Amino acid sequence: MTNKLPLMRKATAVWLVENTSLTFHQIAQFCGLHDLEVQGIADGDVASGIIGQDPVSTNQLNREEIARCQDDSTANLQINETVDLKPKVKKKIAKYTPIARRSDKPDGIAFLLKYHPEITNAQIRKLIGTTNQMIDSIRNRTHRNIKEIKPRDIVLLGLCSQSQYNEIVQIINNNKEKQQEDQS
Numbered sequence: 001m002t003n004k005l006p007l008m009r010k011a012t013a014v015w016l017v018e019n020t021s022l023t024f025h026q027i028a029q030f031c032g033l034h035d036l037e038v039q040g041i042a043d044g045d046v047a048s049g050i051i052g053q054d055p056v057s058t059n060q061l062n063r064e065e066i067a068r069c070q071d072d073s074t075a076n077l078q079i080n081e082t083v084d085l086k087p088k089v090k091k092k093i094a095k096y097t098p099i100a101r102r103s104d105k106p107d108g109i110a111f112l113l114k115y116h117p118e119i120t121n122a123q124i125r126k127l128i129g130t131t132n133q134m135i136d137s138i139r140n141r142t143h144r145n146i147k148e149i150k151p152r153d154i155v156l157l158g159l160c161s162q163s164q165y166n167e168i169v170q171i172i173n174n175n176k177e178k179q180q181e182d183q184s
Contacts, residue, residue: 004079005032006060008053010041015052017042020066023073030077097129101158105130106145108154109138115151116172123168127160 006012013031016022017038024038031038040046055061060079069075097105108128112119121135137143155162 006055006079007058009033010047011050011053012055013038013041014047014050015054018052021070026069026077097159104157104159106138106143106149107152108157108159109135110149111151111154113139119172127164127168128154
């Protein structure tokens with residue numbers, strides 16, 4: 001038996017109970033569940049609201065493996081070794097800033113412009129989630145509240161994480177080094 005388990009174990013168990021003639025023990029072994037839990041799924045006592053997930057369509061099992069185990073009740077299902085069980089990382093969509101923190105954005109932009117004047121608008125937008133108009137108005141000191149804006153650390157304000165900030169600072173430093181090498 002392998003120690004890899006399928007994604008969405010109960011949903012997979014629901015599908016196997018409903019669509020195959022595998023024993024409760026075989027399904028339990030494959031899904032990492034107890035035999036009685038699989039029996040409860042079959043009886044409708046457990047996982048009644050869970051929709052079954054087909055392990056064949058997700059490439060976790062193939063039809064031949066299911067047929068082999070249906071013919072031999074002592075055999076255990078083996079998960080496909082080629083399947084990548086790590087969830088796919090989705091691209092970040094839009095950065096939401098709570099209303100209480102939105103008034104801190106100009107202070108964060110001023111901080112970045114003060115300590116990293118060579119930062120691009122795109123990098124600021126990526127870190128803070130603001131507009132070019134806001135950045136340019138602070139950069140040019142034409143913002144309507146410029147007198148109240150005080151540079152404050154964007155990490156302490158909660159506008160981005162320390163790792164995001166460090167990543168942008170590293171990019172800025174690499175760009176500085178390239179420019180210095182080009183000038184030499």
